[in-house]
Each structure stands twice: as C-alpha cells, then as structure tokens.
Amino acid sequence: MIPSTLCGQSLSDIYKKVSPGVVIIETEEKIVAPDGHTSYLGSQGSGVLISDQGEILTAAHVVNNAEKITVTFKDGRSFPANVVRLAIVADVALIKLVYFSNDYPTIKLGDSDSVDVGDDVFIIGAPFGIEYSLSKGIISRKSVEQSKMAGFSFAEFFQTDAAINQGNSGGPMFNMQGEVIGIVSHIVSESGGFDGIGFAATINKTKELVIDSDRKWTGINGVLVDRELAKLLNVPQSGGLLIESVVVLSPAFMADLRGGDVPVYINGKEISIGGDIILEINDIPIISEESIIRLMKSIYRTDSKETDSFKLKILRSGQIKEVMLKFSDD
Numbered sequence: 001m002i003p004s005t006l007c008g009q010s011l012s013d014i015y016k017k018v019s020p021g022v023v024i025i026e027t028e029e030k031i032v033a034p035d036g037h038t039s040y041l042g043s044q045g046s047g048v049l050i051s052d053q054g055e056i057l058t059a060a061h062v063v064n065n066a067e068k069i070t071v072t073f074k075d076g077r078s079f080p081a082n083v084v085r086l087a088i089v090a091d092v093a094l095i096k097l098v099y100f101s102n103d104y105p106t107i108k109l110g111d112s113d114s115v116d117v118g119d120d121v122f123i124i125g126a127p128f129g130i131e132y133s134l135s136k137g138i139i140s141r142k143s144v145e146q147s148k149m150a151g152f153s154f155a156e157f158f159q160t161d162a163a164i165n166q167g168n169s170g171g172p173m174f175n176m177q178g179e180v181i182g183i184v185s186h187i188v189s190e191s192g193g194f195d196g197i198g199f200a201a202t203i204n205k206t207k208e209l210v211i212d213s214d215r216k217w218t219g220i221n222g223v224l225v226d227r228e229l230a231k232l233l234n235v236p237q238s239g240g241l242l243i244e245s246v247v248v249l250s251p252a253f254m255a256d257l258r259g260g261d262v263p264v265y266i267n268g269k270e271i272s273i274g275g276d277i278i279l280e281i282n283d284i285p286i287i288s289e290e291s292i293i294r295l296m297k298s299i300y301r302t303d304s305k306e307t308d309s310f311k312l313k314i315l316r317s318g319q320i321k322e323v324m325l326k327f328s329d330d
Contacts, residue, residue, distance in 0.1 A: 022132065044167050087210055308327055
C-alpha cells in the first residue's frame with residue numbers, strides 16, 4: 001500500500017511512488033454496420049489499481065461497450081480484465097483482472113469531502129496514447145448533480161485546470177499526498193482539445209456507487225425513449241429504454257436481450273433502433289428519468305438483497321415478452 005503521508009517530497013518523488021499503480025486500459029468494441037459487416041473498434045483509457053485482488057477503477061465510458069479489456073502496467077506486463085460494477089450516471093466503473101501478479105502497489109483512496117477549491121492536484125494517464133504523462137493543476141470547482149427527487153445525488157465531480165485529453169479518461173486524480181481523490185471523466189471544449197475545463201468523478205461518490213454498493217454491470221447500452229419517440233416506435237406506454245447494443249457474454253447477452261441494427265437520427269443524434277425496448281424492470285414501468293431513479297433507489301438501497309436478478313418486460317418486434325436478467329456470484 002502506498003503511504004498516505006508523502007509530505008515534504010517533490011512531485012517527481014510522489015510520481016515515482018504512485019505511477020506503478022496506474023494502468024493503461026485498451027478495449028475492443030464490436031461494431032455492426034447496416035449491411036451486416038462486423039468490425040472492431042479499439043480505444044484506450046487509463047485506470048488505477050486499488051486492491052491486491054486486482055480491482056481497478058476507471059471511467060464507465062472506457063469499458064461499458066468493451067468485449068475485450070486488456071490492462072497494461074508500467075513495466076509492460078498485460079492482463080485481461082472484466083467489468084464488475086459500473087455507474088454510467090457518474091461515469092465510473094470497477095473492473096477486475098482475470099488473473100493477477102500482486103507485486104504491484106495498490107493506491108490509497110483519499111477523502112474527496114476534505115478537498116477544497118484551490119487545492120493542488122495532479123493527474124497521470126495516457127493522453128493521445130502518450131503513456132504515464134503527468135499534468136498538474138488545481139481544483140477549480142466542485143459540483144453535485146442532484147436528481148429531481150430530493151435527497152438523491154447521483155453524480156459528483158471536481159472541475160480542474162489540470163490538462164485532460166483523450167486517453168486520460170479513467171485515470172486517477174491525486175492530491176499532494178499521493179491519494180486518489182477523483183477518477184478522470186470528461187472535458188468541456190470548443191476547440192476539441194483541452195480548453196482548461198476538465199472533470200473528474202469524486203472518489204467518495206465513486207466508492208458509494210461501484211465499490212460499496214451491489215450495483216451490477218448489465219452489458220446494455222441504451223437510450224431513454226421519450227413520449228414522442230414512443231409513439232413513433234409503437235411503444236404501448238409513454239416511454240421505455242431502447243437497447244442500442246449488447247456486449248457479448250455480458251449478463252444481457254446471456255438473457256438473449258438484443259440491440260438495434262438500424263441507425264436513425266433523432267434531434268441530430270444517431271441512435272440504433274430495431275432492438276428490444278425495456279418497458280418494466282422489477283414491475284416498475286420505465287417511462288422517465290424519475291422512474292429510473294426510483295428503480296435505482298429501490299434496488300440499490302443498503303438493505304436490498306434482490307440484486308442477483310432483474311425481471312424485465314420487453315417489447316420485441318411488436319410482441320411483449322418477459323425475461324430474467326441474471327448475474328453471476330463474481
């Protein structure tokens with residue numbers, strides 16, 4: 001375990017201590033063209049090793065659609081990994097190495113609640129594939145995204161001016177004691193590159209969502225259907241969750257859920273239709289963001305024991321069916 005106190009040391013000293021626990025994550029995603037042709041899209045992100053069981057934190061968007069995940073350490077050794085838990089709303093995920101040589105240092109998680117605006121931070125990642133690059137900045141702002149249901153916050157981010165670019169996603173944000181206080185998520189940019197505004201999910205919210213909870217990864221990439229789109233798709237209620245794609249060998253794949261194969265543009269955004277539309281989960285109709293939040297609160301409350309399987313009512317080719325989405329014990 002990396003010592004929690006590194007005071008009095010230079011940034012280069014801290015970098016040398018923590019960088020062996022930072023990893024590079026490479027993924028492959030299957031892409032099916034309208035003509036049925038299949039290809040694979042590779043992408044790269046970053047992550048951080050947090051346990052001697054091979055558990056790694058990264059960004060949800062790095063691994064959500066991945067059929068293959070490869071984790072590479074600073075010494076060049078690579079290991080396969082699988083998704084354990086994932087929270088798209090906060091863009092954080094926990095993955096685990098399939099097998100693991102535990103001679104790598106695990107990185108201590110800090111307390112993001114104790115971080116103030118103006119505090120110094122640094123980030124390690126692979127911007128544009130340049131591995132183990134370090135950038136330094138400050139905390140510019142802390143924001144909490146609150147749902148319309150009082151008392152339920154679903155995401156919390158630090159804003160920073162530390163440089164973040166493609167390939168940094170999922171990498172750790174450190175305080176000056178070498179503790180992880182955030183997981184790099186995204187930037188706001190007019191140029192397409194880094195314009196000085198980047199965001200990282202706070203580590204306390206990350207722990208709540210993907211370390212301490214029973215949240216499961218489904219392998220579904222979907223989009224919420226609003227009332228207008230529901231009419232166009234002949235959905236027998238005012239909304240639903242349209243499945244755009246399903247990751248091979250994921251729980252959704254094993255439940256025979258199906259993604260779309262017909263690309264269309266809705267309000268300037270491309271989505272894939274033709275797949276299953278989820279109407280209900282555990283008898284809760286999926287008709288709005290509020291219903292999804294209500295479902296999340298019901299399933300992921302601390303005393304819930306009902307996360308080993310979900311009962312889904314789906315619409316497929318005009319027919320309503322019921323399927324069970326089951327999870328393994330891992």
